[in-house]
Amino acid sequence: MHVILVTMGSAGDLFPFLWIGRALRERGHRVDFLGPELHALYVDAAGLTFHGLPADPAVLDHPDLWHPTRGLAVVWDATRPAMAQLPAMVAALDSGKDTLLLVHPLALPEADLCRLNRPGLRIAATWLAPSNLPTVHDPLLLGPWPVPTWVPHGVRRWLWRTLAARFIDPVALPGLNAARQERGLPRVRSLIDYIQTIPDLSLALFPDWFAAPVPDWPQPLYQAGFPLYDPDPDAAPSATLRAFLAAGAPPIMFTPGTGNRQAGRYFEAAAHAVAQLGLRAIFLTPHREQLPGSLPPSICWQDYVPLKALLPHVAALVHHGGIGTTAEALRAGTPQLVVPLAHDQFDNAARVVALGAGVSLHATKVTARRMGDALSTLIDNDRYARRCAEIARSQAQGPGIDGLCAALETLVSHPSSED
Template sequence: MHVVIVTIGSAGDLFPFLWMGTALHARGHQVDFLGPIQHEPYVTQAGLPFHGLPADPAVLDHPDLWHPTRGFAVVWQATRPAMAELPAFMDALPPGDARLLLAHPLALPEADLCRAAHPGLKIAAAYLAPSNLSTVHDPLMLGPWRVPHWVPHGARRWLWRTLAARLLDPIALPDVNVARGRRGRPPVGSLIEHITGIPDLSVTLFPEWFAPTQPDWPQPLFRTGFPLYDPAPDAALSLSLQTFLAAGPPPVAFTPGTGNRQAGRYFAAAAQALRELGLRGLFLTPHRDQLPATLPDDILWQDYVPLQALLPHVAALAHHGGIGTTAEALRAGAPQLVVPLAHDQFDNAARVVALGAGASLHAARVTPARMALALRQVVGNAAMRQHCRDASARFAAPTGLDALCTRLEAFSLA
């Protein structure tokens, strides 16, 4: 089997596809990996052929990147140049054995064009987070807004259609339909309906206990556990961090996401909240200019720390709610303060709260006082600690990766 993998975005988007790609490669399949050019070291280190796609790092400075409603437009426009290269890549491949395209959801419009030109092509979509799949069932988050459980399904469908028509379709459909027209394909009228109907198989990269299968999710559907891929599983904590951890009580670790360059207010509020509560802190960001110019001795800055090695040593993890960071905290049994900004983060935060494994504070509402209040709910909470241990115990179950590979093989060769 020849597997072509295509993804977009940050390392958090990349690693789940490397989790699948390395497993398929180990089973003897040919794997070609298409991703943003800056991720080449990760892919080549994993031993997979890499084909770099254009990526503009300036998108990280766009003021709307982390906006709850305008963020999608920024991500969409930033990924189109890369996705436009997928059909040409597929066209250049020689005729061969059974071919599978394993795609990020935002690559599905181009994947559909590839199948039109190559009718035997099978397409599998990998969904990294529950909110990537639309549903009218509970729990239903529309960005930062939770739909009450008493709202009937008919009204929920109307809400979805209305929001998609106003916030998604005007942004995405012009690009999608221009690309379709160039390949002689008819236009489509709804982005969500279009991409949901494209895959031959949909794969959810999160477990049933975190997000139960909904009746209106696409079928056929394959469920796995969290794809906790670590590019450096043996990485150790730095000497400075080991010294800091040994010098006092466990700190609260803060990360707004490695790609977030707009977190100055977040870190300033965190520093003041820690001072008010008398807690130690660890600030994780590769962008030092976001932090206060000077930090007290009880706050340490690190540009990168492997979470798997760090989290057993913290009192709590405050983070943005990215699905990979959320999963790492659940595996470690670390209490979480989720501070969501946009995209899937609000839904992930709601699920952490529902598990009893953390609290949530909307990033737009962050102040030192609110940060301190939220941390009081998390740090030293014995009941929450037990819920975190219960969640951590669930990771003893198989991830389902081998079963996924078997399923991909069977449906690709059918």
């Protein structure tokens, strides 16, 4: 079959698609990859045919990018110029009846427009984190706010719709409905309700022990394991890092995510926290300018190190709660202090805590003292290390990429009666 992959966003959004794309290519399928231009090197290194979409890196400096309620609007607005090109690009690439469009959830509205040229086009959605799939079932967080278990489902549904009507629909629907009106299509009233009706198949890219299926997730749905992908799995640590690791006790690793250029306060608090506790640390970020001007010998800065290679050598990981970083820490059996800012990070943090794999501290509450207290809780209690080791051992039993690819092949090879 011919698979067209469509994604956007940071490396955390990119790598799951590379994981799937490489596997499909190895099974003999044609794969075209549509993604932000800045990710061309990653896609080329994976051996996939790349088609660049416009992306403005200035969005990383938007003051609301990491806001718990306004962040989605920033991401939506930043990705619409690229998504507007999707119907024409897919039409130009479409090679015939066995075409599958595999897309990021935020690309689903434009993927639906692609069906105007190809009514029988198959569309699969990749849900990268549990919170991407709205539900009224527990555990339920609305942004950073947990909903108590005693709240009835009807009230939860009302809360979802109220928040969507205030924070999502006013941003998303005007442009979406204008594009649909140009094509003679009816207006959409609720983005969340609409996008869940689009895919022929949904892929939940996280295991059921991390998030068990609930009745109101879209169907049909295939749940896989974490899409753990490393663009350079054999990369060796730098000489500086090797010397640092060998010079003392395992350090604490801090990363706010590769796309975060607004973490100056986070790193300042981290530097003070490890100094007060007498710990060593690794600061991992490609943006050196957000670190303190000078770092003591007990702190090593690195712009990039594969997490798979580094995590076995650290005592704990402090991170933002992105699903990719969370999954890597669970695989490595590394205790986590999750400091969520926005998007799916609050839900991921809550799940890490529920698993007994770590603790959480809201980003707005970060101070050196609070971060130090949270680190002390994490590293002074052996139960976190033991529980993380148990989780790491159990992951080999989860579903892999072969089952996911087979589900996609079945979707394309068995057309519905509506075609």
